[in-house]
Amino acid sequence: MENGPYIFCDILDFKGLQKIVVNHRVDWLIHFSALLSAIGEQNVPLAVRVNIEGVHNVIELAKQYNLRIFVPSTIGAFGPDSPRNPTPNITIQRPKTIYGVSKVHAELMGEYYHHKFGLDFRCLRFPGVISSDPPGGGTTDYAVAIFHDALRHGKYQCYLKPDTRLPMMYIEDCLRSLLEFMTAPKEKLKRRVYNVTAMSFTPEELVDKLSKYVPELRVTYYPDSRQEIADSWPQVFDDSEARADWNWKPKYDLDALVDFMVKDVQENYINGNGKKK
Ligand SMILES: NC(=O)c1ccc[n+]([C@@H]2O[C@H](COP(=O)([O-])OP(=O)(O)OC[C@H]3O[C@@H](n4cnc5c(N)ncnc54)[C@H](O)[C@@H]3O)[C@@H](O)[C@H]2O)c1
Incomplete structure (x- = not known):
């Protein structure tokens, strides 16, 4: 936040984006804006605009100004027809959420612009990303919310069944994968879209680890509409192509993730030492 200008912009405002690229001589564009899986289902027209028109705007801008562009994709770009354990880089993609x-649209648009215009489009399919910041309305949110509720109240109501296995990654691995992928020489990339992951776990496996820090923790399970989404997503994500082509290797396993999350949520949210209360 301290290292550069912070400028408000609506991703649907092409001219506004164009002005920022020109005035600040932008050369790389990292496109994060999106409505996530659970929120998208609640407002499909807005998700279509932000997620699809938004991508059209940034891709076209990247083409016009010769920018290197990153767009994240997700395990949510797969569906019930995809193999779920493991889910390879190239397989059937018939997702059931907007x-x-x-995200499949974004992957294909980027690959097409690369093929047609030589655009340096790069895309990683992330699993559930876990950080201490409050979650944004996705299906893997439980794995963030549980830390806040467990450390504050000693209990958590989970909206997924205890044995729902999903791929996950700690935020530091996520950001490092992004940086390493963006700086990888073009010659190393055999694809424009790669799966990346770090681990896979279920709510009950996470609860088991977290109970070591919060022994009185009580978790109840009330599956809601997110269960159906989770049941159509990969359980174990195969990122062997990222490992082979540009040396992707995660650092955080489940033990390390829980350890860092407990410290981070405790220091920054509960004790209020940090900035993030
Ligand atoms: N969080 C995850 O587990 C995860 C996993 C895979 C991929 N991703 C991808 O990473 C990206 C960021 O996800 P996140 O978890 O930070 O989500 P988030 O909901 O926290 O952030 C999305 C951001 O998009 C912004 N936004 C919405 N409409 C906008 C508009 N019209 N103009 C400009 N900005 C707008 C929101 O203000 C918000 O800050 C998304 O593209 C998401 O698909 C996230």
Whole structure:
């Protein structure tokens, strides 16, 4: 936040984006704006605009100004017809959420612009990303929310069944994968879209680890509409192509993730030492 200008912009405002690129001589564009899976289902027209029109705007801008562009995709870009354990880099993609559909669209648009115009489009399919910041409305949010509720109240109501296995990654691995992928020489990339992951776990496996820090923790399970989404997503994500082509290797396993999350949520949110209360 301290290192550069912070400028408000609506991703649907092409001219506004164009002005920022020109005035600040932008050369790389990292496109994060999106409506996530659970939120997208609640407002499909807005998800179509932000996730699909938004991508059209940034891709076209990247082409016009010769920018290197990153767009994240997701495990949500797969669906019930995809192999779920493991899910390879190239396989059937028939997602059942507007979020997933918009991400498959982004992957294909980027690959097409690369093929047609030589655009340096790069895309990683992330699993559930876990950080201490409050989650944004996705299906893997439980794995963030549980830390806040467990450390504050000693209990958590989970919206997924205890044995729902999903791929996950700690935020530091996520950001490092992004940086390493963006700086990888073009010659190393055999693809424009790669799966990346670090681990896979279920709510009950996470609860088991977290109970070591919060022995009185009580978790109840009330599956809601997110269960159906989770049941159509990969359980174990195969990122062997990223490992082979540009040396991707995660640092955080489940033990390390829980350890860092407990410290981070405790220091920054509960004790209020940090900035993030
Ligand atoms: N969080 C995850 O587990 C995860 C996993 C895979 C991929 N991703 C991808 O990473 C990206 C960021 O996800 P996140 O978890 O930070 O989500 P988030 O909901 O926290 O952030 C999305 C951001 O998009 C912004 N936004 C919405 N509409 C906008 C508009 N019209 N103009 C400009 N900005 C707008 C929101 O203000 C918000 O800050 C998304 O593209 C998401 O698909 C996230």
